[in-house]
Amino acid sequence: MAIRGRVWKYGDHVDTDAIIPARYLSLVTPAELARHCLEGLDPAFASTVRPGDILVVGDNFGCGSSREHAPVAIQGAGVGAVVARSFARIFYRNAINIGLPILECPAAVDDAETGHELEINLAAGRIHNRTTGRTHRAEPYPPFMLEIIQAGGLIPYTRQRIENRQT
Amino acid sequence: MGHTLAEQILAAHAGLEEVHPGQFVEVAVDLVLSNDITAPLAIREFEKLGTTRVFDPARVVIVADHFTPNKDIPAAEQCRVMREFARRHGLPYYFDVGCMGIEHVLLPEQGLVGPGDVVVGADSHTCTYGALGAFATGMGSTDIAVAMATGRIWMRVPETIRIIYHGALQPWVGGKDLILHTIGQIGVDGARYQALEFSGSTVDALDMAGRFTMANMAIEAGAKAGLFAVDGVTRAYVDARARRPYRVYRADADAVYDRVIEIDAGRIEPQVAFPHLPENARPVRQAGDVPIDQAVIGSCTNGRLEDLRLAAGVLRGRRVHPHVRCIVIPGSQQVYLEALREGLVETFIAAGAAVSTPTCGPCLGGHMGVLAAGERAVSTTNRNFRGRMGHPESMVYLAGPAVAAASAVAGRLAHPEDI
Numbered sequence: 001m002a003i004r005g006r007v008w009k010y011g012d013h014v015d016t017d018a019i020i021p022a023r024y025l026s027l028v029t030p031a032e033l034a035r036h037c038l039e040g041l042d043p044a045f046a047s048t049v050r051p052g053d054i055l056v057v058g059d060n061f062g063c064g065s066s067r068e069h070a071p072v073a074i075q076g077a078g079v080g081a082v083v084a085r086s087f088a089r090i091f092y093r094n095a096i097n098i099g100l101p102i103l104e105c106p107a108a109v110d111d112a113e114t115g116h117e118l119e120i121n122l123a124a125g126r127i128h129n130r131t132t133g134r135t136h137r138a139e140p141y142p143p144f145m146l147e148i149i150q151a152g153g154l155i156p157y158t159r160q161r162i163e164n165r166q167t
Numbered sequence: 168m169g170h171t172l173a174e175q176i177l178a179a180h181a182g183l184e185e186v187h188p189g190q191f192v193e194v195a196v197d198l199v200l201s202n203d204i205t206a207p208l209a210i211r212e213f214e215k216l217g218t219t220r221v222f223d224p225a226r227v228v229i230v231a232d233h234f235t236p237n238k239d240i241p242a243a244e245q246c247r248v249m250r251e252f253a254r255r256h257g258l259p260y261y262f263d264v265g266c267m268g269i270e271h272v273l274l275p276e277q278g279l280v281g282p283g284d285v286v287v288g289a290d291s292h293t294c295t296y297g298a299l300g301a302f303a304t305g306m307g308s309t310d311i312a313v314a315m316a317t318g319r320i321w322m323r324v325p326e327t328i329r330i331i332y333h334g335a336l337q338p339w340v341g342g343k344d345l346i347l348h349t350i351g352q353i354g355v356d357g358a359r360y361q362a363l364e365f366s367g368s369t370v371d372a373l374d375m376a377g378r379f380t381m382a383n384m385a386i387e388a389g390a391k392a393g394l395f396a397v398d399g400v401t402r403a404y405v406d407a408r409a410r411r412p413y414r415v416y417r418a419d420a421d422a423v424y425d426r427v428i429e430i431d432a433g434r435i436e437p438q439v440a441f442p443h444l445p446e447n448a449r450p451v452r453q454a455g456d457v458p459i460d461q462a463v464i465g466s467c468t469n470g471r472l473e474d475l476r477l478a479a480g481v482l483r484g485r486r487v488h489p490h491v492r493c494i495v496i497p498g499s500q501q502v503y504l505e506a507l508r509e510g511l512v513e514t515f516i517a518a519g520a521a522v523s524t525p526t527c528g529p530c531l532g533g534h535m536g537v538l539a540a541g542e543r544a545v546s547t548t549n550r551n552f553r554g555r556m557g558h559p560e561s562m563v564y565l566a567g568p569a570v571a572a573a574s575a576v577a578g579r580l581a582h583p584e585d586i
Contacts (some may be wrong), residue, residue: 013355013444015552019360022555026241027202028211028233040554060356060389064552065531068208068307089360090291094307144191144321148414155215158313162218163467 003080003101005052007112012058013043016091019062019070027069030076037073051078054120055076056112058084062091071095081120082137083127085109096145097154103127103138111136169419171327172394173362176302176416180285186426188326197411198225198280198302199309199314200288202270202527203231203242205307206249209289212312224317228260228279229253230270233527235263238534258463268499268525270469271295271383276373276499278408278537282415287314292467292549294385298378299405300415301349302362325362325391326425328353332369334433339583341471341477341484342377343547343567345369346384347438349430351448359389361425364418366396369432375404376473380567383468384549387445405507429531437582439545440565443553451570454580461544461554462493462575465523466530469547470498472505479511481572481583482518488578493520494529520575532557545574 005009018040020033027033038045063082071094074082081101095102101122108127113116116131125138141149147156151157170178170185174474178186180194201209206229219456221227229249234242246263253261260279267273271292274280282300286293289311296303314320315522330349350357363385370378378395385393395401397415405413436450464478475497487493495515498501503525506512524532530548531538538544538557543564544555564580573583 015550017531017550017552017555022204022533025533026239026245027205028245040552040559060359063355063389064291064386064550066205066289066293066305066307068205068289068309071307072208086356086359088356088389090305090307093310097309099306142191142323154309154313155212158317159215159217162216162316 003052003122005080005118006034006050007054007114007116007118008045008049009056009112009114010041013060013063015056015062015064016062016067016070020067020073021151024083025067025069030072033069033073034076037077046077047077049077051059052080053078053120055081055082056109057082058085058109061087063088066090068094068098071098071100083108096148099153105136105138108138110135168423169421171362171422171424172300172364172396172416172418173302173325173327173392175418176283177287177324179416186324188324190324192319192324193319193321194285195286196287196314196318198226198228198286199311200228200270200286200290200293201234201272201292201311202229203235203246203249204233205311207245208308209311209315210248210252212309213315216312216316216344218316221315225258225259227258227315228274229258230262230273231264231267231268232525232530234533235526236524241508259534266500268502269467269470269527272470272498272502275299275379276408278410278502281405281409281411281413281476282401283413286367287311287320291386292383294390294392295379295383295467297382297385297392297394298375299401300394300395302394304392314569325360326505327362327364327428328358329364329366331427331429332367332432333429334369334370334431336432337436339437339569340435341567342373342380344435344438346381347440347445347448347565348435350384350388350445353388353428355387355446356389358385361390363388363390363393365393370395371398374473375400379471380468386444387549437567437570439570439580440551442551442562442564445549445551445565451566451580451582457543457564457580459491459545459574459579460542461536461538462491462571463498463529463536463544463546463548464571465498466527466548467498469568470496470502472502473548475502475506475511476566478572479514481569482520482576483514485576486519487519487575491575492579493575494523495520497525499525529556531555536540545571545580547571568583
């Protein structure tokens with residue numbers, strides 16, 4: 001699956017309160033949450049992001065609260081993928097579970113600036129920066145996690161296992 | 168080669184002889200938790216699983232604590248979803264307004280968590296129960312939906328960092344100061360994906376309230392869990408409450424740690440963490456002149472009776488500064504009742520503080536103390552991210568109950584001895 005889009009670059013420790021402030025946690029649909037995506041960090045983001053755009057961020061992205069509303073808001077905003085130097089662990093699990101493509105690749109982060117164009121081949125873990133012309137390889141997913149991703153997230157993965165147990 | 172406390176608990180729950188850091192395992196969970204913010208999302212995902220029952224109603228706990236008593240119509244609707252789910256599935260441990268508490272104060276108090284348990288909760292501060300020698304960790308709503316349905320969850324076995332605290336604490340220094348100082352040392356991602364094991368003579372001498380405070384903030388260093396060894400203090404607490412038998416696990420003497428950090432705790436002074444990260448910790452006496460508009464005393468970090476006693480000790484016979492709103496929030500109905508019986512509530516009200524029913528409210532800028540642009544709060548909560556308590560241009564200073572109370576009196580950040 002190829003993902004192609006413009007880069008929005010932010011720094012380290014972008015927390016879940018910045019991704020979706022708590023005052024919006026009574027909202028439930030991805031579309032509603034998307035309208036406030038990254039509002040705590042960059043109020044212009046939600047209204048100007050285009051489908052397929054790519055978040056490129058520093059260390060410890062998604063630190064703080066366990067709120068799954070954070071990756072849901074990012075996914076709802078149409079973001080194609082998040083490339084980080086590193087992720088906070090609850091955010092990492094949540095993104096894998098809901099099927100938001102995330103990649104750890106410090107070299108690609110250092111190489112990218114806001115406005116660059118990236119092309120990502122998720123299966124190969126390859127990140128090509130069309131603006132600089134350089135290609136980077138992301139940390140491969142552990143095989144177990146790849147199973148969840150290939151099933152389309154944790155819910156389809158678990159449903160399959162429950163059905164198998166019943167038959 | 169020996170194993171850490173986290174590895175021992177996870178191996179037992181995975182049905183394996185031993186596990187190693189980095190290994191992926193599926194573990195049986197002893198308790199699954201969610202709240203009024205995360206449960207509605209978890210329920211939606213649960214219903215997609217094609218199963219009609221939770222794995223064990225007595226092990227699925229839901230607490231209405233974040234936006235309750237319902238702060239607005241959307242919050243009320245969320246709570247209804249959660250309440251109906253709890254009734255439909257006959258959950259005996261569903262806690263609504265009137266019997267609830269802030270989840271991480273409530274569950275240990277009600278004897279629902281014990282040593283050796285694996286607990287997963289759709290709240291990042293689920294790591295609080297590490298104080299009881301449990302492996303407890305926060306997850307998102309989808310993970311919790313799966314755990315509610317199957318009683319099992321996948322985990323990557325974390326490496327463990329051992330932190331050893333030496334020495335006797337100075338006056339006015341407690342668990343909050345120890346953990347703020349520690350996060351200041353290792354940083355907000357210093358323990359990312361790892362487990363912390365707190366040990367040493369200082370924490371051996373700490374009461375359960377102080378240990379809960381420390382384990383609570385393990386996540387603020389990025390940790391998956393923060394654990395304490397079970398000792399006489401733990402047993403005295405748990406044996407008076409436990410609803411289930413528990414099993415004590417111990418780290419091997421030759422356990423392999425990712426690293427060992429030694430801290431001379433006797434030198435630590437009362438701390439305050441400056442905006443906008445918990446790692447910006449420094450002694451409150453080095454804070455300079457920082458006027459405050461609000462003081463919040465409570466939360467899953469510092470809402471226990473011992474915390475309220477400390478705050479009341481400072482406020483007794485004094486008045487909250489006229490420019491400060493001081494909000495005191497007991498962590499549970501039981502804490503509230505005991506604070507009332509001990510006269511602490513009277514002390515707070517006489518000092519000019521507001522006392523609220525238990526809620527997470529102000530900690531996450533939900534309700535009951537939201538900040539305006541430019542306002543500063545000193546708070547015994549756990550996060551001071553930008554906009555955490557309200558307007559993106561407001562500021563939160565994290566501290567323990569004694570410093571928060573002293574600051575409420577002084578109208579600016581203050582050491583309890585300097586007011």
